[in-house]
Amino acid sequence: MIDPIQTSFRVASSGLYAQSMRMRVVSENIANAYTSAADAASDPYRRKTVTFGDELSRSEGVRYVGVRQIGVDMSPFRLTHDPGNPAANGKGEVKMPNVDPVLELADLREANHGYQANLQVIRQARDLFSLTLDLLKA
């Protein structure tokens, strides 16, 4: 009967890992929100995205969560007018990363909620475990 609790721990820890990977990518995006290219010919930083997916363990009959893919957002870059910039083109426009800090912060908040919910699962599994152990006490 303890086994499902152990499984619960493992599934929740896979969730913690996935959400922390998401936070890592979001922080990468935020940190590079203003990273322009070195010259007009090359592209600036492109926003990264994370996709989660199932990792089915047939022997245990459990569906863990994992990072399926870290991709890039192919939406167009923002153009700002900054003629003094070394990366400016002939019209004085500079290509800036396609990162929207507000969107990233919303994503960060969501990852935070997911992380907390997984922590709550671990807490609860621990409580159930100790309730079971308490049965041994007279």
Add this chain to the structure above:
Amino acid sequence: MVESAILQLTHRHAQWLMARQKVLSENIAHASSPGYRAIDVEPFEKLVAAGGLDLRATSPRHLRIAQDGTRAIGTRVQRAFETSHSGNTVSLDQQLVTANEVKQAYMLNSSIVKSLNRLLSSAIKG
């Protein structure tokens, strides 16, 4: 004996609660997976009505049978509470509320087993 019947029922209930805890943790871990549909275990009433021992298999591959010979607890896709843009139907709030229900029920269950133990030991000791 009434005591053994109660013990059997609490044992089955605890198994069901554990299966539910496992399913809940899967749902919560998949709260951001695209296309994931939240699942839940079958109701306990249904499990009790099935008697738990009615399914027999001649090969372990025929039917899902738990290790102790009782019927394995089935799962089903939950009615979608809310569906996100990615097709995910996990609602974290709802899952956490259900998790709390599981904990309360498990506390009740273990208290019943404890009091039954007390009852039996006082009967033995006199």
